Amino acid sequence: MVSTTTGKIAEFRRLLSRAHSVLVLTGAGISAESGVPTFRGAAGVWRQFRATDLATPSAFARSPSLVWEFYHYPHVALAEAEKRFEKEGKRFNVITQNVDGLHRRAGTQNLIEMHGNLFMVRRTSCEFIEENNGSPICEAFANRRSADENSPEIDEKDLPHCRKCKSLLRPHIVWFGEHIWNDVTEKVEKEIQLCDLFLVVGTSSVVYPAAGYASILAERNIPIAEINIETTPSTSIATYHFHGPAAQLIPQLLSVNIV
Numbered sequence: 383m384v385s386t387t388t389g390k391i392a393e394f395r396r397l398l399s400r401a402h403s404v405l406v407l408t409g410a411g412i413s414a415e416s417g418v419p420t421f422r423g424a425a426g427v428w429r430q431f432r433a434t435d436l437a438t439p440s441a442f443a444r445s446p447s448l449v450w451e452f453y454h455y456p457h458v459a460l461a462e463a464e465k466r467f468e469k470e471g472k473r474f475n476v477i478t479q480n481v482d483g484l485h486r487r488a489g490t491q492n493l494i495e496m497h498g499n500l501f502m503v504r505r506t507s508c509e510f511i512e513e514n515n516g517s518p519i520c521e522a523f524a525n526r527r528s529a530d531e532n533s534p535e536i537d538e539k540d541l542p543h544c545r546k547c548k549s550l551l552r553p554h555i556v557w558f559g560e561h562i563w564n565d566v567t568e569k570v571e572k573e574i575q576l577c578d579l580f581l582v583v584g585t586s587s588v589v590y591p592a593a594g595y596a597s598i599l600a601e602r603n604i605p606i607a608e609i610n611i612e613t614t615p616s617t618s619i620a621t622y623h624f625h626g627p628a629a630q631l632i633p634q635l636l637s638v639n640i641v
């Protein structure tokens with residue numbers, strides 16, 4: 383349920399229209415509705431369509447683009463806002479903690495995937511990174527069930543390997559115990575420096591370093607808008623807490639005409 387007042391939204395939009403460098407930090411909450419949308423209630427209506435009417439094979443046959451867009455809409459709203467800002471000669475950047483690749487697929491260009499991307503793989507020998515959309519990623523996974531605890535380990539030779547150098551591949555993701563890559567940290571620091579309006583969307587704000595960005599910016603008196611269905615450690619320092627689902631609030635706040 384969105385409890386945000388219309389007055390606050392109008393106030394935020396005025397700030398947005400004056401901003402020159404918008405930075406959006408996203409977390410898992412922005413993707414919550416992409417695969418598992420709310421099917422009933424107010425949040426179940428997108429544009430003039432009911433979710434239950436869109437998530438059907440016949441809707442997909444009629445308009446595959448519409449159905450794909452439905453599953454991407456908070457991400458699409460950010461990508462649309464980026465285009466509009468760029469046309470106006472302003473900066474609009476997204477930093478995501480998510481590895482699902484949905485911002486990229488929705489068309490966001492100015493994107494920092496700080497924890498990597500599930501559809502990128504890296505060679506264990508030389509750190510070469512490449513896109514891999516294979517599903518399953520290799521034959522050995524074809525008939526395995528994740529729930530089957532007793533299935534034998536897959537022999538290393540049957541795991542994904544680079545076709546050229548033959549070295550074992552790994553997901554290009556920052557795992558627990560690993561550090562965020564230096565080039566990513568540098569890009570993030572630059573955006574934090576330039577940012578004059580910060581949006582924090584669908585993140586619990588407990589995992590660092592991302593959890594610390596709001597306080598760095600609050601110290602510089604940069605306005606912060608949090609969008610979340612719960613309160614988080616960022617709520618008390620945010621200028622605005624917009625309480626509700628990202629898919630509903632982002633298009634509204636950014637005045638993107640896809641709802």
Ligand code: OAD
Nearest residue numbers: 409410411414479497584585586587589610611612627628
């Ligand atoms: P979390 O799972 O910790 O938090 C998700 C947040 O999204 C919560 O605060 C929810 O209230 C909010 N939320 C859920 N549905 C929402 C919706 N429809 N609209 C708006 N908000 C919604 O996810 P992250 O904060 O992204 O790191 O987690 C950060 C990192 O923790 C991850 O990137 C991962 C993990 O450790 C690595 O794997 C390195």
